[in-house]
Amino acid sequence: MSDLSEYKFTFAGGVHPPENKAITEDCAICQGPVSKQLLIPLSQHIGAICEPKVKKGDIVKAGDVIGDCEAFVTAAIHSPINGVVKDISLGSHPVLGRVKSIRIEVDQENNQPRQPSVEFERAVDVSRYTPEQICEAVKKAGIVGMGGAGFPTRVKIEPNPRLPKKTLIINACECEPYITCDYRIMLEWTNQVIAGIQLAQKSSGCGEVFIGVEDNKPEAIRALREALEETEGADDYKVVALKTKYPQGGERQLIKAVTGKYVPTGSIPPMVGVVVLNVATAAAIAEAVVCGRPLTHRVVTVTGEAIAKPGNYYVPIGTSINDLIEFCGGVTEKSAKVLSGGPMMGIAIADLDTPITKTSGAVTILTKEDIGKAKYKKRQTPCIRCGRCLEACPENLNPTKIAHAVKYNRFDISESYYISACVECGCCSYVCPANIEITGHIKTGKIHLARQKKQMPQ
Ligand code: SF4
Ligand code: SF4
Known part of the structure; x- marks a missing residue:
């Protein structure tokens, strides 16, 4: 490994919430439930919503395409199991409310739970694959950014002569409290992750590769460094230990920390020659290219003090949060709130039929005590102009x-303050001594503006 002192290891702003990762960090990835039904949303990514490619009553096999569209920025959707299409109608979505979804009744007799791939017990020879083959396999597999953003991966790793990519950064920070699914992937699927990184590098043409890991995960840093030393063609990849600070895993914050480059407001990482991929996405790339497997399953952390059996579970996409909670032994009487995601960026779930999607990394069950500690449950008082929210904002907003501005419906003014640059990290609300739900107001404003501009369903 090269000397890392030339790199900067963090970004300006951010906060230090309690990590609470000890609940699940030692829980190895294990099989999740096999539900009776799966609810698979046709929108699980940024870009064009897929059209259903099946109809009610159709028999589907595991891996069949059930949703797709012709747009460039989109990602195909596959059936994770054998079954019958029961219905195509509006269904709950963890982020978008209700979207068109395909409900599949699972064929209980002809379904073996999908196992993680065994092809990665030793290093993979990536020289067997051309960049075109890699892009095509990633497209066919419907891979999207699994860290939460959901941007179609093929678009990211495809060569673009107008925006040549120079640096590939693997986002292995997992800075959100409670969540440990990426950490377990790094420890248990190390070769698969490295194969995915090699394939992404080959496809994108990046000359340098960094893997950014927060320094609260020394075991993952060690596992990756040891595996890289033994992998031909990957020994010049740099594993960068980053300061543990939220939101270190934010794309722009990570680029700043690792390369020192600033992605201008309103711009995207390729404008500064950078591609960022989540560590679980890298593992999915390897599975797609080497094994021809579409993205139909993912690892989800189920966590919190109020769940009987917290852990990291490998589940079919479309599994309901309710089935997952029941599989984990149910919740205790202390439970008070279910979040899709972690406590900083997660979304409270009212309908437990809401499914796991390609971007769902965690289900967090908060207790009354957890909520009692949360500022937004305390009485809000007027802004005292302390400036703490400005100091904490990693986007310099x-x-x-x-x-x-949003509170008083002056969305035009909120735009002049760059509301669209907000990454909804929640740092401002976290530090506000007046307990103002600043992020909530900003999210409301962004939804309102997107509807005004017809960028999302009314
Ligand atoms: S304004 Fe947005 S980006 Fe800045 S701290 Fe608040 S939520 Fe995060
Ligand atoms: S942190 Fe809260 S009280 Fe302080 S300036 Fe920001 S909104 Fe006002």
């Missing part, structure tokens, strides 16, 4: 001004 003025959160209080944006929130104030």
